[in-house]
Amino acid sequence: MNDWLKTFLTLSAVLCLISLGALGWLAFETTDAPVQSMAKLEPLPKKKAAEAGDAKAAERMAVEAQAAALAAVGAAYDELQRKLAELNKSPSVVKNELLLRFNSPEALAAFRNRAGLSGIDIVYSDARLKSARVRYRDAAKMAQELRDHAKDYDNIAPNYLAYVPGLPQEPQTDPNNAGGSVPFQSSGLEMINAVGDRSRWGAGVKVAVLDTGVTEHASLTGVKVTHHDIVNDHQSYHGHGTAMTSLIAGRDEANGGVAPQSEILDVRVADSTGTGDTAMVAEGIMWAVDRGAVVINISLGAAGDSSMLRDAVAYAISRGVVVVAAAGNEQANALSYPASYSGVISVAAVDAQGRQAYFSNSGQGLFISAPGVGIVSAYSDGKTVIGSGTSQAAAITSGAISALLSRNYQSQQIPNVLTQNAVRTGAPSTQVGAGILRLP
Incomplete structure (x- = not known):
């Protein structure tokens, strides 16, 4: 398998898992019922591909796994938008706001630099807490930020009244x-x-x-x-x-x-x-x-x-x-x-x-x-x-x-x-x- 394809496959799978993880956290924060387990894309074992004994078969299997990863990422993106819409119906939270906790002060700083490009307003942030209170105007752009930079987030939660x-x-x-x-x-x-x-x-x-x-x-x-x-x-x-x-x-x-x-x-x-x-x-x-x-x-x-x-x-x-x-x-x-x-x-x-x-x-x-x-x-x-x-x-x-x-x-x-x-x-x-x- 070409090196670029293996790299792309790996990144796609990781992005899928991270996106679903962030989504799971948001679901947990906004519902009373326990979060149901989400299906995770299992990476294709290299041994299985090798045993196929056919380079083209291995390539085909890799492409199929890549497509599955990308489809899962897309599903997570749609689900994030749906969860944001559900969240805004709750009477106990501030509408169109999220509280974001980052993995590091550096990740918070990077978010501060890019947030405005997605129409996300930073109402308050503190590097000591590695957190930001944000207000968004476009749920699709907010969901895209959460998906595209999922590895930067430690916690995604509503702003409760x-x-x-x-x-x-x-x-x-x-x-x-x-x-x-x-x-x-x-x-x-x-x-x-x-x-x-x-x-x-x-x-x-x-x-x-x-x-x-x-x-x-x-x-x-x-x-x-x-x-x-x-x-x-x-x-x-x-x-x-x-x-x-x-x-x-x-x-x-x-x-x-x-x-x-x-x-x-x-x-x-x-x-x-x-x-x-x-x-x-x-x-x-x-x-x-x-x-x-x-x-x-x-x-x-x-x-x-x-x-x-x-x-x-x-x-x-x-x-x-x-x-x-x-x-x-x-x-x-x-x-x-x-x-x-x-x-x-x-x-x-x-x-x-x-x-x-x-x-x-x-x-x-x-x-x-x-x-x-x-x-x-x-x-x-x-x-x-x-x-x-x-x-x-x-x-x-x-x-x-x-x-x-x-x-x-x-x-x-x-x-x-x-x-x-x-x-x-x-x-x-x-x-x-x-x-x-x-x-x-």
């Missing part, structure tokens, strides 16, 4: 949790032992609040806040971010935050409806780490896993940052993302009687619980509100961690300190983690 969690209707019976609903009607400081003079709690500690943005409020007067708007839609701010910030660092005498001397990095990753996406959360994490955050509070979540978000969380943790995330309010037996990730301080909500809140998600890996029913906080337009959610529980926990760090605890000690001092309730760890947050 991330939300400020709402509250479901209180159920009459809920097998997943204890169903607590008694309100605190305060900011819950007594339960976690945040009492006495807290005027210096949080001093020297930067806490990033990845949320809907922080607006001016009387309870935040004197709190140092640095603003960064990733959404940048020029719309009004949802009040959720202001509420979370007040629970961390608010200075209201009656219902202030846990650690009022904390410095806040306000990172807006969700819009006026409380909606963002996992790529913006990942970008916000990297921005916060670069600016010295030692605690990152994420009181929102997504239903789907994202390699970009997972890698950003791991990056932050590897640099000594404590990442705190809300478990979610869906009454589900699984934690939201990023609360699900290893190393994250995932937080469930309890009511004033110490029972798991009726809305609070349960799940393996849940770290701790904190007050989250009937919590008083600041809000936009100068308002003060009473709200409930694992969002509030997470923010209170972030404030407590800021207080501990200002008392000379080290970030690597925080998980053990929280676990050792948590108040056990007798409920399963899947419902309340190690117990209810309590400061030493």
Whole structure:
């Protein structure tokens, strides 16, 4: 067989397998059912060709295998386009966007150089994560990029929407949790032992609040806040971010935050409806780490896993940052993302009687619980509100961690300190983690 033909055959077969592999990943990311095994083109054994004893027969067999390889590549290309079309029908993802993780920073750099030629916009990329958030206008060109450069990709996934969690209707019976609903009607400081003079709690500690943005409020007067708007839609701010910030660092005498001397990095990753996406959360994490955050509070979540978000969380943790995330309010037996990730301080909500809140998600890996029913906080337009959610529980926990760090605890000690001092309730760890947050 001619050398060029053998080379072409080999490259065709490899391209086929890589294309089908990338397609399989995309199918796994966008469906609930397990990915069905795909037929793979088996290269023709050289021994079999030799045994034919006929050079022309061997040549014919090679050409047939080559044709099969090319046909499989074409089928994968068509299937990629179909999967992209299916993906855009999902209500839980950002349409016409993908999150791409590359095998190396060099592969990412090469993609950056060629993306514009295919009408692919790079919304965000970070060489440390070897990842890019892209928006495409032409599904056929996006599929061609994925096929033609499949060897450069380590992961192809959708950009899941991330939300400020709402509250479901209180159920009459809920097998997943204890169903607590008694309100605190305060900011819950007594339960976690945040009492006495807290005027210096949080001093020297930067806490990033990845949320809907922080607006001016009387309870935040004197709190140092640095603003960064990733959404940048020029719309009004949802009040959720202001509420979370007040629970961390608010200075209201009656219902202030846990650690009022904390410095806040306000990172807006969700819009006026409380909606963002996992790529913006990942970008916000990297921005916060670069600016010295030692605690990152994420009181929102997504239903789907994202390699970009997972890698950003791991990056932050590897640099000594404590990442705190809300478990979610869906009454589900699984934690939201990023609360699900290893190393994250995932937080469930309890009511004033110490029972798991009726809305609070349960799940393996849940770290701790904190007050989250009937919590008083600041809000936009100068308002003060009473709200409930694992969002509030997470923010209170972030404030407590800021207080501990200002008392000379080290970030690597925080998980053990929280676990050792948590108040056990007798409920399963899947419902309340190690117990209810309590400061030493």
